[in-house]
Amino acid sequence: xxxxxxxxxxxxxxxxxxxxxxxxxxxxxxxxxxxxxxxxxxxxxxxxxxxxxxxxxxxxxxxxxxxxxxxxxxxxxxxxxxxxxxxxxxxxxxxxxxxxxxxxxxxxxxxxxxxxxxxxxxxxxxxxxxxxxxxxxxxxxxxxxxxxxxxxxxxxxxxxxxxxxxxxxxxxxxxxxxxxxxxxxxxxxxxxxxxxxxxxxxxxxxxxxxxxxxxxxxxxxxxxxxxxxxxxxxxxxxxxxxxxxxxxxxxxxxxxxxxxxxxxxxxxxxxxxxxxxxxxxxxxxxxxxxxxxxxxxxxxxxxxxxxxxxxxxxxxxxxxxxxxxxxxxxxxxxxxxxxxxxxxxxxxxxxxxxxxxxxxxxxxxxxxxxxxxxxxxxxxxxxxxxxxxxxxxxxxxxxxxxxxxxxxxxxxxxxxxxxxxxxxxxxxxxxxxxxxxxxxxxxxxxxxxxxxxxxxxxxxxxxxxxxxx
Numbered sequence: 336x337x338x339x340x341x342x343x344x345x346x347x348x349x350x351x352x353x354x355x356x357x358x359x360x361x362x363x364x365x366x367x368x369x370x371x372x373x374x375x376x377x378x379x380x381x382x383x384x385x386x387x388x389x390x391x392x393x394x395x396x397x398x399x400x401x402x403x404x405x406x407x408x409x410x411x412x413x414x415x416x417x418x419x420x421x422x423x424x425x426x427x428x429x430x431x432x433x434x435x436x437x438x439x440x441x442x443x444x445x446x447x448x449x450x451x452x453x454x455x456x457x458x459x460x461x462x463x464x465x466x467x468x469x470x471x472x473x474x475x476x477x478x479x480x481x482x483x484x485x486x487x488x489x490x491x492x493x494x495x496x497x498x499x500x501x502x503x504x505x506x507x508x509x510x511x512x513x514x515x516x517x518x519x520x521x522x523x524x525x526x527x528x529x530x531x532x533x534x535x536x537x538x539x540x541x542x543x544x545x546x547x548x549x550x551x552x553x554x555x556x557x558x559x560x561x562x563x564x565x566x567x568x569x570x571x572x573x574x575x576x577x578x579x580x581x582x583x584x585x586x587x588x589x590x591x592x593x594x595x596x597x598x599x600x601x602x603x604x605x606x607x608x609x610x611x612x613x614x615x616x617x618x619x620x621x622x623x624x625x626x627x628x629x630x631x632x633x634x635x636x637x638x639x640x641x642x643x644x645x646x647x648x649x650x651x652x653x654x655x656x657x658x659x660x661x662x663x664x665x666x667x668x669x670x671x672x673x674x675x676x677x678x679x680x681x682x683x684x685x686x687x688x689x690x691x692x693x694x695x696x697x698x699x700x701x702x703x704x705x706x707x708x709x710x711x712x713x714x715x716x717x718x719x720x721x722x723x724x725x726x727x728x729x730x731x732x733x734x735x736x737x738x739x740x741x742x743x744x745x746x747x748x749x750x751x752x753x754x755x756x757x758x759x760x761x762x763x764x765x766x767x768x769x770x771x772x773x774x775x776x777x778x779x780x781x782x783x784x785x786x787x788x789x790x791x792x793x794x795x796x797x798x799x800x801x802x803x804x
Contacts, residue, residue: 339739340801345446345747347407348400348769349704351453351498353383354756356413358390362428365419367455368466372508373757380762381776387756388782393436396754399770399784401443404797408445409703409749410436411453411498414479421457422475430486437490447491448703448749450554451480451538453498454509454759461511467527467534477537481545488546495554495627495703496538500531501584502556505657517649522606529608532587536614536621543622552625553588554703555581559684559691563637563666572638572663579659582695585626589696591619604648625746626692629704630731633671633684639664675709676765682730689738689745699744705731706751708758708765711787719771719787728789732796733804750793754784769793 353359353369360366373382389396400408414421416429440447456466464471480496503509504524512523535553542551558581562569575596583597592615593601601607639660641647647661654677658664671679685705692700707727711719728750739745755768762776769790773783795803 338800338802339736341746342800344745344800345407345448345701345749346797346800347405347409347446347448347747347749348403348753349409349749349751350389350753350756351411351450351455352413352416353386353453353455354758355387355389355410355752355754356416357383357385357388359384359386361390362432363416363419363426364413364429365415365421366458367413367415368458368461368509368511369455369759371458371461373759376760376762379776380760380764381757381774383757385774385779385782387754387772389754390432392782392784394439395784396770397436397439397443397445399786400440400445400753403753403769403790403794405445405753406797407448407493407747407749408440408753409448409450411450411455412483413455414452414476415455415457415459417482418479419457420459421463422460422471422478425482430482433487437487441490446493447487448493448495448747449483449487449491450495450498451483452476452496454503456511466511467530468523470530470533473530473534473537476534477541480538481541484542484545484549488542488549492546492548492550494538494542494546494549494551496535496551497531498554498703499556499629500528500535500553501558501581503531504528505580518604518606521604521648521650525601525606526608528584529610532584533614533617535588536591536618539621539623540617550624552623552627552698553585554627554629555584557581557628557630557685557688557692559633559681559687560663561633561635561668563635566638568638569636572636575659576634576636576663576665579662580656585692585696587618588621588623591615591621600648623698625699625701626696627701627703628688628692629751630685630688630702631705632678633668633681633687635666635668636663637666638662674707676761680707680727682734685731685734686738686741689735689743690741693738693743699746701745701747701749702735703749704751705748706767708761708767710764711755711766711771713771713773713785717785719785719789721787721789724787724789725792728793729804732801736801736804
């Protein structure tokens with residue numbers, strides 16, 4: 336097999352602060368929305384109080400990353416560890432912690448790739464503003480981003496403002512939306528989404544102004560949708576699903592304004608957010624340097640008519656993803672196998688995503704999440720034989736190789752996740768990592784780090800720069 340991965344390809348792995356760090360209230364850190372939501376589930380599964388305890392094992396974990404051969408580590412900072420109440424005093428202890436992590440990564444020749452916000456809004460901003468419903472939250476985020484750029488920008492050159500903004504909007508608890516009225520829910524979503532776009536633009540402009548050679552871009556949840564049949568209405572429904580769940584946001588980041596089809600949708604529902612004239616220049620100037628995307632599955636859609644009961648633009652839920660009456664209905668694809676948690680496995684879909692995003696925007700791409708979550712088993716001789724994960728990753732890395740052959744400028748691949756970490760909905764039952772964390776949901780055991788078979792396989796993939804697929 337011809338090796339076509341670039342010599343400087345960023346072989347990496349990913350995590351997020353609330354899912355890996357623990358130490359949720361140590362050394363001045365404030366509570367986050369992610370903490371709040373995890374505590375509500377704590378009778379059934381693990382919460383964020385300890386997680387994988389990276390806060391106390393960071394040096395050991397980075398040593399494992401070095402042994403694995405990572406070229407980059409994509410991780411998030413906790414806004415509430417740096418500014419506990421979101422927009423007040425800076426917590427120097429939090430700054431010091433991330434300085435230690437960043438310095439040691441660089442000492443180990445691992446490039447830090449930093450996300451500023453990964454589902455963990457400081458809860459004080461919910462209490463003060465109802466979070467992203469207020470423009471004040473966008474400017475609080477700008478200040479937080481500038482604090483990070485000032486303190487870490489001399490060493491960190493790759494940044495992402497938000498992780499999966501487009502997916503966050505689909506999950507009400509992540510946005511702290513607890514109203515029942517369907518119209519009010521959609522109005523809040525539209526307002527919050529716009530304010531996050533503004534925050535993204537403010538941070539992007541600040542990065543370019545403050546960090547020499549700084550690169551910044553969005554991290555989106557990729558949506559690739561197949562038509563349920565070859566009926567023209569179903570083909571169009573599949574395109575609309577991609578547009579409404581992902582492309583509208585990338586178009587905003589690229590062009591500085593929502594596309595017409597999305598504005599028509601907002602107007603049709605009467606939920607156009609307040610977009611002051613002074614925002615236009617901010618949004619237009621915020622040019623992304625790359626596009627990062629997280630890829631786990633594809634979807635399948637058919638056309639669905641609006642009815643008197645379900646008017647055009649109203650949302651319906653099913654076990655796979657949400658429907659939008661008058662636009663699309665999501666169906667299970669009978670041609671694909673799925674993980675035990677329902678995500679249909681489709682490496683070809685990743686190749687389609689690579690080609691589609693590169694064709695639309697002609698910007699460098701990096702995959703910042705892709706992985707298989709399942710209940711790994713630790714054997715009596717303390718091994719984890721995860722051939723299923725190896726097979727999954729091999730097929731998806733091969734899709735990356737084919738995407739590069741297609742002409743896509745792909746600069747890196749960072750599977751989810753570097754070590755086992757807290758799943759928002761399945762705790763430690765659903766594991767993704769190359770390293771097993773010896774704990775269960777309600778039994779911390781000894782938190783030992785145990786290398787899985789996939790660790791050694793990925794180590795060889797990195798060492799051979801993808802040659803030994």
